[in-house]
Amino acid sequence: MGVKMYQAMYENCIINLNQYEEKMQGKTCCRYCGAPISYVKEHIRDIGEYRVLIPAHFRIKSSKTNPHKEHCSYLTINEIKEIYANRSDDELMTKSGGSYILRLHLLTVDSVKQEKNGQSSNPERRQKSPTLKYAKAGNKSAYITTLKKILMLRNKLDSEGINEIKESLKLQCYNNVEKKYYNVPWDKFFFEYDKNSYLKAYEYILTKIAHPITFCGHLKSIDEPRENFKSYAFRISPVKVENNKYVCVTATFDSVELYEELKIYKGRNILIFGFNANSKVSKNKSNIEFLNINIRIYGKNQVLLIERE
Structure with a gap:
């Protein structure tokens, strides 16, 4: 009840997701407390220009009739x-x-x-x-x-x-x-990688917030400083909210050492914890509207890889 599971118990053996077979359906249980669990297949979610892979996992069958036991680590x-x-x-x-x-x-x-x-x-x-x-x-x-x-x-x-x-x-x-x-509120601190969440974040940041904020997303590119923009920029793949309208999240920083440490995350699914959030709207020559969110980061631990290896 709550935490997605990546291992299960089947016939007194612990199995991983890649070991799951259809014959195991209805016979898997929580490895810690024995509560019945089911397998959820991986699936695709379209996020604007990028398709997000939602990983396979195990989940509790019924949190009401057969929940995890009180001592279970998955609570x-x-x-x-x-x-x-x-x-x-x-x-x-x-x-x-x-x-x-x-x-x-x-x-x-x-x-x-x-x-x-x-x-x-x-x-x-x-x-x-x-x-x-x-x-x-x-x-x-x-x-x-x-x-x-x-x-x-x-x-x-x-x-x-x-x-x-x-x-x-x-x-x-x-x-x-x-x-x-x-x-x-959690809803104003942690934002999932989807249309509704990103749009809410943009509108909320317009109110001039002072607390830090967190975004999940797919790291599309890392731009190096240019003559007219002196910082490095992490750019999350834009989220399409309607035709010709996107929410774009960018995290900026100034350290070349940080760039060298984090550039390997390009093309990966990440979580960014940032400060000094601000938002503004812009349009390009094709009249496409961009709802821009900018945050600042200062250390490598503010960017977390959230893919399962």
Whole structure:
């Protein structure tokens, strides 16, 4: 109930997806708790100029009549509990009542400078961006590790699991003006690679958001700096929302070292966690309309490969 499965138990043996055969239909069960599960074939989803392959997986047959057992590792809440148990700092992830809380600290180049100097390297920026809170430099690695686990968990959830994570794991960002955290809905933080999700993201970002944001997508190209554009640019394959209208997501960065590390992701399905999101509309000479979303990235751990090898 929640987490897509890539292994199953069949006649007391653990099988992988590539070992599944039709004769096993109705005879597979969860490898951890024995709940009946079924095989879902891979299928294609059209996303504008790109066709997304939805990988095969196993899923619970009935979460109502034969759900996973309470101890099962495939329960969304149990995965969250494990991530929480392995956290390194309550500032990064904490618990309140029956819910867990992940704090969306912003990890940028400026955050490291701020930690080293004891103050922001750009006072004007600090005044203009009142909702930013930076993790301490010493906690950066620990925070990214926790965040990656959460994002990868969210990516492998089915529809029931998505509802569960919304209830069980809350997202928060800090407001420096009001000196308190505010909640960030999952629907305004994590965007699937499809028409409705990308269109909602574009419209939401028009409201001038300050918290980080995450996109799933297929990395179409990585552009190197040009005379009229000084940054590297990760370009997600555009999502067609209607005739002659596309949503385009681009992640920019300045580091040549980061480019060398991430260029191997071209043509792959990825997840990008970025900052400073903004959106605007443009048209080309053929009168095709582009709803452009731009985000910034600063480190390789903000780009995660989400394909199964």
